[in-house]
Amino acid sequence: MNFRNILIIFIFLWNIFYKIPVCPAFQPKIPLSETSEECLSCHRLYSPGIFSDWKKSRHAGMTIQKALQRPENERRISLNSLNSANDKGRVAVGCAECHTINPTSHKDTFQHNGYEVHIVVSPADCACCHPKETAQYTNNNKMAHAYGNLYNNSFFNTLRKTLGAPKWIQSRLPEKISSSASTEMDICYGCHGTHVKVLGMKEIETPVKRIKVPLLSGWPNIGVGRVNPDNSVGSCTSCHSRHAFSIATARQPYVCRRCHHGTKAPAWGVYEESKHGQLYFSQINECNFEAVPWQLGKDFHVPNCAICHSSLIKDPAGAVLIERTHGYSERLWTRLFGLIYSHAQPILPNTSFIRNQDGQPLPITFKGEPADRFLISANEQLSRKSNMKNLCLACHSTQWVLNHFNHSEKIISYVDEAVKAGTELIQQSWKAGEASPANPFDEPLETLWLEQWLYCANSIRYASAMAGTPDYVNSKNSWPELTKSLQLLQKYINKKKAP
Amino acid sequence: MNFRNILIIFIFLWNIFYKIPVCPAFQPKIPLSETSEECLSCHRLYSPGIFSDWKKSRHAGMTIQKALQRPENERRISLNSLNSANDKGRVAVGCAECHTINPTSHKDTFQHNGYEVHIVVSPADCACCHPKETAQYTNNNKMAHAYGNLYNNSFFNTLRKTLGAPKWIQSRLPEKISSSASTEMDICYGCHGTHVKVLGMKEIETPVKRIKVPLLSGWPNIGVGRVNPDNSVGSCTSCHSRHAFSIATARQPYVCRRCHHGTKAPAWGVYEESKHGQLYFSQINECNFEAVPWQLGKDFHVPNCAICHSSLIKDPAGAVLIERTHGYSERLWTRLFGLIYSHAQPILPNTSFIRNQDGQPLPITFKGEPADRFLISANEQLSRKSNMKNLCLACHSTQWVLNHFNHSEKIISYVDEAVKAGTELIQQSWKAGEASPANPFDEPLETLWLEQWLYCANSIRYASAMAGTPDYVNSKNSWPELTKSLQLLQKYINKKKAP
């Protein structure tokens, strides 16, 4: 046992018995619960990044009681009153308040220095103070169901297995073997979220001592539809990064970029090069990302993801321009990306139950017929579009907005038609036996088709809908690439057909 | 008629008759014209984003009279004195000052609450206070002519129609049909600018009431060469984004990024990863983007697009390092991008009249012979190069600059040679009937050639000229891709030639 270990044990015992930390004193402005104080007695030494992140957070400087005294529209919590479950209302929101709540529902709860602690803080835990946001996210946001919407959909499950399969590793030749949990975790569940499971208990060596903790699979993960050990879905830290849980971070587009980026979902790229992005990046230092409510003209002059898709926005006169929502579909009528063709938004966020007229787990057939009973009505589409239009009108004239929407809808319909041509070609090749539809994603011909809708069509639809235009419609997986891909597909099929 | 509509009408009438807005009072620091006040009585309620953007603008806090009292080199206006046309010299530059000026020249002028208002504020309108900038931009900047330079050039017009044509949508098979106005608007005119035309009058539903407005095609659009309903060319808001018209926004590279970005014109990407970009992004918070004149060492220490290509720059001692210009070619001698080979800058910004020795509307033949009489002379090239060199010398030693220019010129000549090889190959294939030159862009072989000069050669030229080097010459549509493309082109042609 070397000197460092002796020192660590000494500090540990000192902390336990005297509760006088060895390191410089920390005087919280808001009293901590006794349990959180005990957590911090060690963790401020051994998890200094977590501690200092939390220390600057609103959680560290606020109690539920105090928060409830703020005018309703300035609150960041959505519970209405303290109740018996909120007996911690007089203390700061510290380690214990989140990591020991709802202990019995958490399969990842374990005994830690006499406390029942769980590892994965879930939306169900956050709901203690943020019930509305959790309910909106869980019940009205496809993102919360992103794990199941992929895993429980046989079409996309095949895509997942195909993209995620390092097929060749057995014989060193490209062969079909089952995909790897690790690659799938990177490829799909990095964004969609993993199913975090408790595999049992495991002893691990921490900087302090060896402890037994629940061994988790699918962890760490910050995917938006993570299935948590308490069976709740979602991960608030996808956007409200732990342990500062800063609203300013969640309101900046960087959190969205992590997933809405790149070839498949180029929202970030389109935004970045749009006039909206120009304004944002050149005036970012004039914005107050902390204010609640968030007031146009006072707190910000520029558009970004949160403003258009989620936040409560007040106009300069103090009137509500649009209400806050964590169910992002509420401001969306058409679904533009991820699927073969655009279509009306699904009614429910869990889309794995959708079956189209051909029995496929898709909201639209290969011919383009929508599975109407699973999708929102024309009226609901109009109503959502009207909400978004009102927001656009804050900064744009009526004709500007109308023309933009008309233009964008035309482009989207052209792209859908183009993709239909590709779908028809790949179906011809399936009929002719040139490729097998058993797995529609694993042959070079099929890759062309996949790229047509998953890359090119997504780019063009996004670019047009977000007024981003140039680059993502003329050179970055867009019209020229779509044309090229269709030419290749047709050429290949014609060659095969030749006698 | 529901409650909301009644409320809106009440507010509207109240505003009209009492001119006492319902929403909190707005006390402008600078008196508004009566007309602008009446605009704002409604629009600060119904266009809160536009209003608050304008409110923080210099336009809202300044009169022409006051602006003229500033020392000449601190002025942001370039008219020399108030004249009869400037009777509004004592009021702020409000809505009416821009949207009701020159009513008869604007085909988009319409009657709006008793005023003759036009929708599209044009460079000819801005010229009232900014005549020099408008003249420079219009008469000496190819960007102002970007619409016609594309539309009136049969070579590039074919490219436009080919890239913009969703050819397949008729029969669901790739077929040649005419291109779509909507896709062209996204693909080409998003950057180049549209020709905005008045199609007639149309009744639209605004948040206040139904009104009749001129129905515009090609609108909204912020392309740099937009042809406006008053026949002026250009769009000042491409860079000076409405309605703040902030010089700080125009001086940051984000406005340039929108078009000079991506595969075709990767100036942004090259800058971003260059030493210049490093300095800019890491010291951005130390820069004062508002100061006029803009002084090296005091206001900024870092290079960016505006500094090198447009702004008036003073040295630390207060002497002019380089004069302001809105004719960006003034600091450019060679034209590096968009054309097949590099060549001397054209004499006139309207390039659609250029014809080379082979009668093509190109400044250089396929063999590389420049159409000298349309291009600036060797002396003029030297003079412009010398201007730019002087600016470089502010931060670099003489040998540094000389070596950089020599190096860059070598690279550009190598790339031109490489592209010539590709042109020769594609010409061989046209002669052999393997492809048809009728449309030089619509066959897979031709796509290879197009990508060689429009993507790869552009990348390498830019990267070298802007001292950006690594990424854009070694892996991002650059030397390796150019080599690969030439190999493919040659292989394909040889295969066809084989007996």
Added chain:
Amino acid sequence: MNFRNILIIFIFLWNIFYKIPVCPAFQPKIPLSETSEECLSCHRLYSPGIFSDWKKSRHAGMTIQKALQRPENERRISLNSLNSANDKGRVAVGCAECHTINPTSHKDTFQHNGYEVHIVVSPADCACCHPKETAQYTNNNKMAHAYGNLYNNSFFNTLRKTLGAPKWIQSRLPEKISSSASTEMDICYGCHGTHVKVLGMKEIETPVKRIKVPLLSGWPNIGVGRVNPDNSVGSCTSCHSRHAFSIATARQPYVCRRCHHGTKAPAWGVYEESKHGQLYFSQINECNFEAVPWQLGKDFHVPNCAICHSSLIKDPAGAVLIERTHGYSERLWTRLFGLIYSHAQPILPNTSFIRNQDGQPLPITFKGEPADRFLISANEQLSRKSNMKNLCLACHSTQWVLNHFNHSEKIISYVDEAVKAGTELIQQSWKAGEASPANPFDEPLETLWLEQWLYCANSIRYASAMAGTPDYVNSKNSWPELTKSLQLLQKYINKKKAP
């Protein structure tokens, strides 16, 4: 002789004889050496960007003597005491202090107004005040040896010549000719650094007069492994950009982006879209990039390149979390990029001496056997990994870190296996005479193999190791592209094999 030239000569003579500059007075806070004062008498007029950059630098506001009075852990210099070589300890670090030091060792020293000045300030010059940093960089950082590690390695030298060769320019058909120094300078040595050589003396025209200076080849260049005219290796200004030499610039990720960017080394891209990047970009304005030592929780809350790979970091209690190093391998155990397979870090930064069991200048054979005697031991790997783990633990729980490392190692091994399949295929084609291994990079088949390891495998390894996941493993030169490339390679070879 025109008026401008007369004026310049007048100013020049005035400066020389009266030492009273014509332009406004510059009163340095710290006295300058007489020599530096004389430099500035001209150069503050003729190099205003360099002057103003330097003026705001710590070099201009500090003397060695004063710096030594600071507590050791707040110092930015690493010499321990003034010695006879530091007789300039009482003056600011001006032009002369760096550009006239060690004159005899510099082949680029020349007579300039009576002084022996050299052009290229080298790490050996910086070592006068920063000996530890220079030693760490030179002796324990592969980057310092990046020129030789490329130039003296026959495998990579062939790659260099192949990528850098504008092969076609002779006959206008793709032909093998020797590569061009200019293109190589852009493609490879832009990042790796050039070998700067003195070709002789040359008269050049400066803004003041004609002077004779050493003509340098390979200059300008800011590559990390530049070989300098004094035979030292490296370029401190790659990160500590001249002439401000700001620690704040060096600590921001933009300096790393210049080279660790794009297809080959996508560290920037992976970081940018990771949770680490989200935190950085959304909280950048809350960071103090100047503080030494750099304290977690006080000066920054977010991770970036410098924090994890280089800087001295203190925890909130003031204890050292990790020591500063300019030998970045000290925190790295596995080498992930640039080579065919991942492997243990090399023992020495000069890797050109490495020979594997097959005699290749590679740290690992095509079959995947590591050249153990040139690579760090398993114990050393564990020790370095443990250093990095300790840093991770500041912000992450023990299980988080363990699971992340395990996951990442699995992914890296899968990718290595996938690349092995590609290597086996290309070896088969070499045996079958379908391609020639004489140059393993110049045929289309070989390009597929190259892209598999240099582009795709690098992306996936980086994305996984840096917890960046989604985009760089699922669509940006990653698993799907790797699969596609392997399928193409196999298909091509099988076709050739068919009777």
